[in-house]
Amino acid sequence: MSLHLPLKNKEYATILSVYAPTLQAKSEEKDIFYSELRHVLQRTPPADKMIILGDFNARVGQDADDWRGVFGRHGVGNCNDNGRLLLEICMELQLAITNTIFQQKYKLKTTWMHPRSRHWHLIDYIRVRQRDLRDVLRTRVMPSAECHTDHRLVRCRIRIRIHPKAITRKGGLPRKKYNHSRLQSDEVKAVFQASLQNKFENDSSQIDPSPELLWDQLKTAILQTSEEAPGILYQKEPGLV
Template sequence: MGVKGGASTARTALHLKAPLRRPEDRSTSSPSTSSPSTSSPSTSSPSTSSPSKDAHKLKLACWNIRTMLDKADSHRPERRSALIAHELLRLDIDIAALSEVRLADVGSLQERGAGYTLYWSGKPSDERRLSGVGFMVKSFIASKLENLPTGLSDRIMSMRLPLQNKRHITLISVYAPTLQVEPAEKDKFYTDLRNLIQRTPTADKVVILGDFNARVGKDSETWPGILGKHGVGKCNDNGRLLLELCAEQRLVITNTLFQQRDSLKTTWMHPRSKHWHLLDYILVRESDKRDVLHTRVMPSAECHTDHRLVRCKLNLHFKPKPRNNKAPRKRFNVGNSPSTNLATGASVTAFRGSLPGLLTLEFSLHCINFFKFLLRDVQNLPL
């Protein structure tokens, strides 16, 4: 949920107005002692120096971090990007979609100590910034990107990740308008997101991650194939917008697929009622539901935000591509055989000649016997 007001960043980040350039190296110091992770891991850690043996296994996450700005008058520790990167490293997250980044324009920076690269898309620097989205990606994965992440707006950013055998997965980081926002802004957000999904290649895997500021409830009978049997709470107006998008684009809300405690499903606590709600979601195509091994909240993740991190483990399956060099199977078209020639031995010879090299002697005898029985039945037909 949004915190009003913004401030300029206290660190030297790379701000670009488009397009994104390759990130500059940035040496990272250890986070503040108030951080849950106080020791700086070695850059030679196996989780950052080399990819896993199976490139189709991924650990994704979405996290509303409330802001990436380092404000001098705040009690939060400085170097927010370093703190978040070390938390993702501790949880071994490959790629995290971040909401409410609040950085200006579009840009990137690299946290070398933890081995992550941050990409973001926000509003111009001369406007009030209460939104912003981004990706924090393990640097060895970022180095393999064919194209840098694309910022569609301050609420939507996409990234196309190449996998083995020329396969791809498209990730979309989102931050949806809150319940109090004007309907026109909500319509624009869902229209932009719908168009982006439709432009994505059909062969790509698609994962949409972020804070949708929506409660979808647990009515799996009304929304079969979209909601699992383990939802939380009741649906609100924003939730219906999200469910309608999922129904139209055949998406599944993975947070509701797994039976677990509510504390491992809810992501945000209302400040007045103190009730916990599920607002942050990870969506996949219905045809890719079997790729999702588990989706759950990680309560131990900490970066001085009121949202919990949601982690999703994926094991991607792809259908094998058809082989183009395989010779087509020869088929005999019985419909083109003239019935008048069936009574002659020449017809059998012609039939055998249409399949050179494919008929054995035994099979040929079976064919001859078949035609004998066929001719006997034809002769008994009334004229």
């Protein structure tokens, strides 16, 4: 799965969620998976911030010297065949495994316990482009999080600035904004309350309306009163959203 997020300054972030074949899977199945993953990564715009997360069913070990830039000095255990496949594509596309960057307790790094040996391993990763490592503040496991799975939840804090989308009403008209701080004035508050009370008293709705109708009437009354009360509705300049 992929998610394309607009950031500020006309930048974008692409987030990928993947599930890799297990160690017992056939080589052909693994080749297809990594071929498809490579294709997706290569067609992603180079300027995008890349965040790849998921269960890779791979152990990358602790040999940071041979895979310089791919992961840090705080890996777990030994590398296996799936781990080498993962490290190779990371080296090829200049990706970094953020789980191994930060020094922390063993239980805050391992994500899955082998059902027979009962040993904990790190097989769930969050990867970013090596150039974006400076924006990664922390990657750690949440041991106490209940996820209804035999894997531990992995959380990553990343410094990105998402560009807020302009909110418009139906028909493309800008949403009205209200200065609620004006209600702190006793004079404005008295006018607002009197007007709102008058609308409720003059409401000729049915005796036992539905909750949806009640909510619609309440919302309409509050919005109309806000527009009528002095100084609550912001007066926007023409053409501004």
